[in-house]
Amino acid sequence: MILAAGFVAVVTLALFTVSAVAGRNTGSAERAGGSSTSGDTDRTAGTAATGPRVAFYGDSYTLGTGASDPARRWSSIVSVERGWNEFNPSVNGLGFVNNRSSTPPDYDADDEVPQVIADNPDILFVTMGLNDNFSMPERADEIQDAISTDLRFLHDSLPATRIIVVEPFWYTDDRPESVETIIGWVRSAADDIGADWVPDASHWIEGHPEWMASDGLHPNDDGYAEMATRMDAELGRLGL
Numbered sequence: 001m002i003l004a005a006g007f008v009a010v011v012t013l014a015l016f017t018v019s020a021v022a023g024r025n026t027g028s029a030e031r032a033g034g035s036s037t038s039g040d041t042d043r044t045a046g047t048a049a050t051g052p053r054v055a056f057y058g059d060s061y062t063l064g065t066g067a068s069d070p071a072r073r074w075s076s077i078v079s080v081e082r083g084w085n086e087f088n089p090s091v092n093g094l095g096f097v098n099n100r101s102s103t104p105p106d107y108d109a110d111d112e113v114p115q116v117i118a119d120n121p122d123i124l125f126v127t128m129g130l131n132d133n134f135s136m137p138e139r140a141d142e143i144q145d146a147i148s149t150d151l152r153f154l155h156d157s158l159p160a161t162r163i164i165v166v167e168p169f170w171y172t173d174d175r176p177e178s179v180e181t182i183i184g185w186v187r188s189a190a191d192d193i194g195a196d197w198v199p200d201a202s203h204w205i206e207g208h209p210e211w212m213a214s215d216g217l218h219p220n221d222d223g224y225a226e227m228a229t230r231m232d233a234e235l236g237r238l239g240l
Contacts, residue, residue, distance in 0.1 A: 051083035055116040056090055057154075058127035061169045061227075063090035066218030075125070077228035078235070084123075089115045095131035096146040097139055104149040113150060117157045123240075124154065124161050126195075129168025129182045136178035143182065148189045155193035164238070165190035166231075170202040171217060198234045201227075 064073025102108035211223030
């Protein structure tokens with residue numbers, strides 16, 4: 001179902017507002033109930049672990065916006081279970097073209113791509129694409145090019161890193177046509193670099209309003225727990 005233009009405009013404004021309040025590059029995020037968590041806590045969750053260094057290149061659904069604590073976001077749950085050393089500089093409202101201070105491949109130093117490259121992780125998760133739906137179809141060509149450029153640049157810059165590309169998350173039962181279009185572009189780019197692919201993630205919290213935070217845009221603790229369970233199963237399939 002295609003979302004009404006008014007609805008998309010409202011949601012876009014809401015996501016932009018959350019990002020502006022949180023601070024684009026600090027990593028801080030507005031939490032359910034009005035509390036906030038510092039970027040330092042978000043970025044270093046799991047760093048006491050002695051296992052592989054694992055970086056997460058994502059948006060608010062990987063930052064953990066809506067969770068009561070960063071430890072309850074899916075990336076940290078999965079990292080703790082596996083003893084991974086987590087690096088998570090994810091940013092609210094980020095897309096392959098949305099809410100970026102620079103255009104691939106001319107990345108600013110504060111862009112997530114050079115940050116995860118500098119971290120030189122053993123494993124890299126790419127969980128991007130949700131927010132680009134709000135720039136479709138006007139920026140379709142730019143989005144498709146940015147997806148390919150990002151993934152190719154990450155692959156070439158991190159030749160020893162295992163890259164896991166996750167189907168872009170989605171958050172409502174209504175799905176604009178752009179969701180499937182962007183999923184197709186991301187999967188194609190992942191295949192081009194030989195990355196692992198995690199399918200069906202856009203459906204993981206579908207049909208469960210009780211898994212959403214009070215803002216109606218992000219998962220709550222239960223939603224992130226479900227995402228962690230689903231991710232755990234997919235990682236088992238990939239041998240991790």
